[in-house]
Amino acid sequence: RPNQGPNDLDEALRNLQRKLSSMFGGKGGDGDGGGSAAMRGFGFATVVLVLLAVWAVTGLYKVDAAERAVVTRFGQFVRTADPGINIHLPWPIEARQIVNVEAFESFSDQTRMLTSDENLVDINIAVQYRRADPVAFVFNVRDPEATLGQVSESAIRETVGRNTLEFVLEAGRQEISARTKELIQRTLDSYKTGIEVTSVNLQGVNVPDQVQASQRDAIK
Helix, strand or coil: CCCCCHHHHHHHHHHHHHHHHHHHCCCCCCCCHHHHHHHHHHHHHHHHHHHHHHHHHCCEEEECCCEEEEEEECCEEEEEECCEEEECCCCCCEEEEEEECCCCEEEEEEEEEECCCCCEEEEEEEEEEEECCHHHHHHCCCCHHHHHHHHHHHHHHHHHHCCCHHHHHHHCHHHHHHHHHHHHHHHHHHHCCCEEEEEEEEEEEECCHHHHHHHHHHHC
């Protein structure tokens, strides 16, 4: 400004320098640079401590009474955690996978197969199971439950294929269920899936509509 003298201009420049220093973290021109640096150092340390605390809290977790936690360190199994409040080293050092070992799951499947006397029959099977071994369930097989479905279908085909249509339709349901359950469990144990089969039920055993007339004629 025209009426602004050299002293006023110097003071304005110093004020501008102090404002820029406070914005960009530099030292002020009024001799309080040491205090500002200390405050900035304290603020940075506080942020770092807060971030570390939040990171550490991510390793805190709860396991319910029916569950077990499989803890891994860099992908390798290190331990299982029992029910209650537990803690592990935060990600990515350690991770956990919760497995319910008491819940009973079930699935059903319907398939068509041949009996030993070469008759077609439709079988509707229901399998109930639980995840008995959490470590084996997590690590040994890529998809344990899909494996259970494939093993169950193979087992019922083998069991029904060893019996006649009359036995399957009339008197043999309970025996077929017991044999199928035993075969499924034996196969799953050989794969070390960690699954325990609790029951196998034949919910439906029927002759396909397309061949019922032919089978009646054969019986006559």
